[in-house]
Amino acid sequence: MTRILRQPEGLDRALATGRFAIGQPVSRSEDPVLLRGEGRYTDDLDRPGQLYGVVVRSGVAHGILRGVDTAAAAAMPGVAAIITGADIAASGFGPMPAAASRNRDGSDTPRPRQFALATDRVRYVGDPIAFVVAETLQQARDAAEAVLAEIDALPAVTDARDAATPGAPQLHDEAPGNLVLDYHFGDAEAVAAAFARAAHVTRLSLRSSRVIVSPMEPRAAIGEFDPAEGYVLRLGCQGAVNMRGLLCTVLGVPKEQVRVLAGHVGGSFGMKASCYPEYVCALLAARQLGRPVKWTDERSGSFLSDSHGRDHEMLAELALDAEGNFLATRLTGFANLGAYLSNVVLLPATLNAVKNFVGVYRTPLMEVSSRSVFTNTTPVGAYRGAGRPEGNYYMERLVETAAREMGLDPLALRRRNLIRPEAIPHRAPSGLTYDSGDFPATLDRALAAADWDGFAARRAESEARGRIRGRGIGHYLEVTADASPEMGGIRFDADGGVTIVTGTLDYGQGHATPFAQVLHGKLGIPFERIRLVQGDSSQLLAGGGTGGSRSIMQSGAAIIEAGDLVIEKGRRAAAHLLEAGEADIEFANGRFSVAGTDLGIDIMDLAERLRTAGTLPEGVPATLDVGHVTHGVPSAFPNGCHIAEVELDPETGVIEVVAYHTVNDFGVLVNPMLVAGQVHGGVAQGIGQALHELVAYDEAGQLLTGSFMDYALPRADAVPGIGFASHPAPARTNPLGVKGCGEAGCAGSLPAVMNAVADALSGFGIAHIDMPATPRRVWEAIQAAKIRPGG
Numbered sequence: 001m002t003r004i005l006r007q008p009e010g011l012d013r014a015l016a017t018g019r020f021a022i023g024q025p026v027s028r029s030e031d032p033v034l035l036r037g038e039g040r041y042t043d044d045l046d047r048p049g050q051l052y053g054v055v056v057r058s059g060v061a062h063g064i065l066r067g068v069d070t071a072a073a074a075a076m077p078g079v080a081a082i083i084t085g086a087d088i089a090a091s092g093f094g095p096m097p098a099a100a101s102r103n104r105d106g107s108d109t110p111r112p113r114q115f116a117l118a119t120d121r122v123r124y125v126g127d128p129i130a131f132v133v134a135e136t137l138q139q140a141r142d143a144a145e146a147v148l149a150e151i152d153a154l155p156a157v158t159d160a161r162d163a164a165t166p167g168a169p170q171l172h173d174e175a176p177g178n179l180v181l182d183y184h185f186g187d188a189e190a191v192a193a194a195f196a197r198a199a200h201v202t203r204l205s206l207r208s209s210r211v212i213v214s215p216m217e218p219r220a221a222i223g224e225f226d227p228a229e230g231y232v233l234r235l236g237c238q239g240a241v242n243m244r245g246l247l248c249t250v251l252g253v254p255k256e257q258v259r260v261l262a263g264h265v266g267g268s269f270g271m272k273a274s275c276y277p278e279y280v281c282a283l284l285a286a287r288q289l290g291r292p293v294k295w296t297d298e299r300s301g302s303f304l305s306d307s308h309g310r311d312h313e314m315l316a317e318l319a320l321d322a323e324g325n326f327l328a329t330r331l332t333g334f335a336n337l338g339a340y341l342s343n344v345v346l347l348p349a350t351l352n353a354v355k356n357f358v359g360v361y362r363t364p365l366m367e368v369s370s371r372s373v374f375t376n377t378t379p380v381g382a383y384r385g386a387g388r389p390e391g392n393y394y395m396e397r398l399v400e401t402a403a404r405e406m407g408l409d410p411l412a413l414r415r416r417n418l419i420r421p422e423a424i425p426h427r428a429p430s431g432l433t434y435d436s437g438d439f440p441a442t443l444d445r446a447l448a449a450a451d452w453d454g455f456a457a458r459r460a461e462s463e464a465r466g467r468i469r470g471r472g473i474g475h476y477l478e479v480t481a482d483a484s485p486e487m488g489g490i491r492f493d494a495d496g497g498v499t500i501v502t503g504t505l506d507y508g509q510g511h512a513t514p515f516a517q518v519l520h521g522k523l524g525i526p527f528e529r530i531r532l533v534q535g536d537s538s539q540l541l542a543g544g545g546t547g548g549s550r551s552i553m554q555s556g557a558a559i560i561e562a563g564d565l566v567i568e569k570g571r572r573a574a575a576h577l578l579e580a581g582e583a584d585i586e587f588a589n590g591r592f593s594v595a596g597t598d599l600g601i602d603i604m605d606l607a608e609r610l611r612t613a614g615t616l617p618e619g620v621p622a623t624l625d626v627g628h629v630t631h632g633v634p635s636a637f638p639n640g641c642h643i644a645e646v647e648l649d650p651e652t653g654v655i656e657v658v659a660y661h662t663v664n665d666f667g668v669l670v671n672p673m674l675v676a677g678q679v680h681g682g683v684a685q686g687i688g689q690a691l692h693e694l695v696a697y698d699e700a701g702q703l704l705t706g707s708f709m710d711y712a713l714p715r716a717d718a719v720p721g722i723g724f725a726s727h728p729a730p731a732r733t734n735p736l737g738v739k740g741c742g743e744a745g746c747a748g749s750l751p752a753v754m755n756a757v758a759d760a761l762s763g764f765g766i767a768h769i770d771m772p773a774t775p776r777r778v779w780e781a782i783q784a785a786k787i788r789p790g791g
Contacts, residue, residue, distance in 0.1 A: 020520050020527035022736070025673035028510040039264040042220035042236050047292035050222065051080055053282055054140040055295070056130040056147045057304060058122035061376040061701020062169060063151040065118055068130055073146035078139035080289055082147065083131040083281055085119035091284050097246045097275050098341035101350065104184035112172035114340040116277035122151060123171050123339035124376050125703055126304025131281035133293055156376035156701035160336035161313060163373045171339060171374040178374040180337060183350040186367030186429070194328035194365050198319035202402040207770045208390045210311035210336065210695040212303055212711055213383055217266025219306060220296040223282030230257030231283050236265035238273040239505045239545020240537040246275035246343065251283065262535030265507035269685070270382030271306050272507065273547055274342045303706045308695060309383020311336040312349050312390060318398040324408055326417045328365035331357055331394060335372040338379035345380050346372055352387025354430050355479040359395045360439040360639055361417045366429040376701040382547065384685055388478040389746040396474055396751030400758065401767065414475060415440065432479060434637050436729040437665055443475060445727050446641035446663040458645070468648040468763065468789065472755025476747040477639035480740040481548025483632030487541045488558025490519070490566055490626045492607035498525050501533045502558060503543010504551040509678065509742060511551060514670040518556050518736065522563035523603055524590020542629045549740025552670055553633050560735045562628040569621040573610055574601055576620045633734035638741060640664035642683070642748030648760040653779030655757060657687055661723035662748060667731040667739040675741045676724040682745015683722050688714040690753040694772050763789035
């Protein structure tokens with residue numbers, strides 16, 4: 001059950017005024033280093049005596065691996081070792097981490113074992129077969145080309161629905177029919193009854209297309225091993241504690257024998273949260289050779305080896321009464337998992353679909369049924385939102401389509417069914433309780449920002465140039481990650497600085513600045529003295545990593561709670577130094593003082609006095625340092641309304657996004673500038689999936705979009721200026737009143753852009769087109785249409 005607070009605890013303290021206070025657009029403190037080119041990403045690092053690793057990958061999507069001939073490669077100059085599946089088996093290492101769940105009948109899902117290197121079968125193009133280690137990178141590359149794998153090709157299947165049909169190629173014996181998870185949520189009988197009595201039912205077949213994740217920094221890792229200390233892995237990831245846990249599972253050792261170090265990370269979007277075979281190979285090679293081993297992926301390799309995103313095919317249904325009130329909604333379909341189970345792949349089409357499907361609408365009943373299946377494709381993992389944008393996309397396309405089918409004004413249909421602010425707290429059919437929000441006001445503000453009433457004039461201007469203008473709404477609500485333990489360490493350093501230690505990890509978000517703003521507001525510590533440690537597992541007591549739009553909620557709460565503990569210790573210490581009773585010590589604005597007097601001491605001076613005080617009486621702390629772990633705070637419900645306008649060239653099928661406005665409720669904004677940046681990035685990725693990005697395989701399982709020559713990321717000219725406004729309703733379930741913002745840009749942009757595309761195409765009698773709405777797809781749909789605008 002969601003815990004509701006009458007008022008965000010500590011919010012009054014957090015909203016203190018000042019240049020670095022919460023709510024101020026403070027520039028990112030790490031940017032000068034990055035702009036000078038002084039960032040230290042994994043590939044920038046070199047360890048003394050390091051070797052270099054290169055992966056040999058399968059060029060066949062499905063086949064029996066008869067053998068791996070390494071003799072010629074092993075004899076080549078500089079080659080130190082060639083690791084194969086047999087070496088992995090002999091190492092004592094276990095299989096790669098795999099997700100687990102329960103089927104609708106209560107049975108456990110199968111978990112076929114995937115080892116770091118293939119042994120008996122390959123299951124996708126890119127499946128790792130061998131790991132070549134040499135003195136130089138070029139020597140390793142040359143030797144990798146000399147490794148020969150004997151593979152008897154088998155039929156392949158790349159589409160989830162096809163993989164679930166009788167007679168489809170079988171990937172794993174443990175998963176008959178390629179079925180991993182048969183998921184169900186909801187009261188099927190009640191939902192069916194609601195559909196039976198509905199005056200109108202809207203049905204849409206919707207595909208959330210597969211995407212390449214494409215962070216700026218490809219994956220890289222440096223593995224080291226010391227017989228006395230254990231394993232050290234340097235890499236870019238989304239959380240040092242999480243990665244250590246995954247590695248311990250594979251390596252079969254306790255956490256004390258694994259250290260994970262993450263420096264700067266050049267993007268991830270969910271993909272770098274997983275443990276990958278290359279990391280295991282680098283650590284094994286380091287153990288065998290007694291030297292560090294460095295592996296850096298190339299972009300061509302990352303297209304094959306990084307987990308892909310999305311790839312769901314759903315039938316979405318909405319039942320309405322004669323007045324347009326929502327009665328029930330239903331989601332049924334398939335999720336493509338790729339060839340193996342990653343550690344998070346089962347969530348997007350199941351639990352996250354349940355949580356995010358109904359969004360901001362008053363919907364009494366919901367049912368979600370999905371089948372997650374294996375295919376001969378690159379494994380699928382988390383990608384910005386991991387089911388949250390998809391859920392909003394399904395619902396918003398249903399709402400828009402239902403309005404057209406029923407002859408209703410889409411705005412009127414939305415307003416009729418929006419959850420009213422007086423109905424909050426609201427219990428959704430997902431079982432979650434929305435604690436805050438004013439959805440009608442957010443919609444109205446977005447309409448005003450986008451000049452909704454002035455659209456007719458803009459459409460006429462577009463028509464005068466031979467273009468067709470469409471507009472679309474994406475009124476989203478997403479559910480952030482659940483509560484999980486998070487560290488809030490505060491360390492008063494000997495050099496006069498203060499270090500925050502937390503288990504979330506910045507891979508582009510800019511954590512150092514907002515976390516410092518929170519601590520500055522709580523304890524009055526000078527902003528410029530605050531530093532941040534996130535990426536060293538040896539310094540962390542706990543940490544859930546960064547993902548699910550959780551960081552400011554979980555780390556922020558941990559910092560606030562740790563700050564309370566610092567104040568508690570400080571009162572005891574100040575009482576001793578000021579020769580007063582502890583009950584008489586007050587704390588405000590970074591200063592401990594004796595009530596009713598001008599006697600006091602600044603918190604930084606107090607920390608310094610304790611460092612040099614020598615022996616102190618019993619009960620007086622020797623330091624203000626705190627190593628605190630919070631149990632975490634519940635999910636929050638960031639929401640908002642995006643409005644996109646597009647122009648369609650009917651002669652070429654090219655669609656451009658020409659205007660974009662957002663109004664968002666992220667609760668209290670710790671740093672509005674960074675929040676706006678997160679929205680901008682999410683919108684750009686949403687535009688990419690909606691209009692440009694398409695992962696394509698041929699019938700044999702070969703990736704046809706294996707480089708940026710074939711795979712179209714949105715460029716600068718594809719993204720218009722993005723209006724950003726805030727309409728906050730502070731969360732009532734965490735001490736800062738904040739809501740996550742990292743994934744919301746995708747949640748609003750997918751439906752906004754695709755609804756605008758549908759609006760532009762409606763004059764041709766085209767009700768729907770799947771993502772991505774590429775020029776070819778749009779042009780072919782127009783040519784096949786029987787209606788012409790104005791005809």
